[in-house]
Amino acid sequence: xxxxxxxxxxxxxxxxxxxxxxxxxxxxxxxxxxxxxxxxxxxxxxxxxxxxxxxxxxxxxxxxxxxxxxxxxxxxxxxxxxxxxxxxxxxxxxxxxxxxxxxxxxxxxxxxxxxxxxxxxxxxxxxxxxxxxxxxxxxxxxxxxxxxxxxxxxx
Numbered sequence: 001x002x003x004x005x006x007x008x009x010x011x012x013x014x015x016x017x018x019x020x021x022x023x024x025x026x027x028x029x030x031x032x033x034x035x036x037x038x039x040x041x042x043x044x045x046x047x048x049x050x051x052x053x054x055x056x057x058x059x060x061x062x063x064x065x066x067x068x069x070x071x072x073x074x075x076x077x078x079x080x081x082x083x084x085x086x087x088x089x090x091x092x093x094x095x096x097x098x099x100x101x102x103x104x105x106x107x108x109x110x111x112x113x114x115x116x117x118x119x120x121x122x123x124x125x126x127x128x129x130x131x132x133x134x135x136x137x138x139x140x141x142x143x144x145x146x147x148x149x150x151x152x153x154x155x
Contacts, residue, residue, distance in 0.1 A: 012058045012059075013056075015053065015055050018050045018054060021055075024064035025049075026045070028066060028081055036082060043135075044077070048071060049069065057089050059084075066079060066089040066090070067079055068094070070101060073106050073107075073108055074111065075094070080093070094120055102147060106147055107146065107148075108146050108147060109144065110143065110144035110145070112135050113128075118141065126143040126145045129141055129144075
């Protein structure tokens with residue numbers, strides 16, 4: 001199993017539009033969702049990306065390691081490449097998405113979460129719906145978090 005090398009321990013977190021970040025975001029999503037999990041490209045590449053705020057985490061040498069998006073309170077497409085997992089990148093992605101949601105003044109965020117992401121949802125205080133449903137052929141739970149004014153910077 002290859003090991004992940006972070007160049008000089010550096011991670012670069014980039015926030016932007018689909019026009020800015022589509023190449024590294026798709027590289028991660030295709031590796032995780034399509035290649036690793038077998039999700040059909042039309043489920044992942046759903047045409048909604050242009051209306052989302054995106055975050056990409058890269059290594060110091062520019063290798064895309066993780067990504068996520070936010071659209072109208074929905075956190076989505078959170079993915080970390082296999083050899084970069086267990087280094088806290090999922091935590092950084094969710095924290096970044098919550099920061100963006102606060103900045104946008106959202107009252108609630110929610111996501112369709114696979115079982116492997118439920119621990120991360122718990123860490124951030126998301127409520128987890130116990131009902132399991134299939135999405136793109138994989139079991140998911142709806143998770144949500146209310147964002148009150150006390151949670152917001154300056155609130």
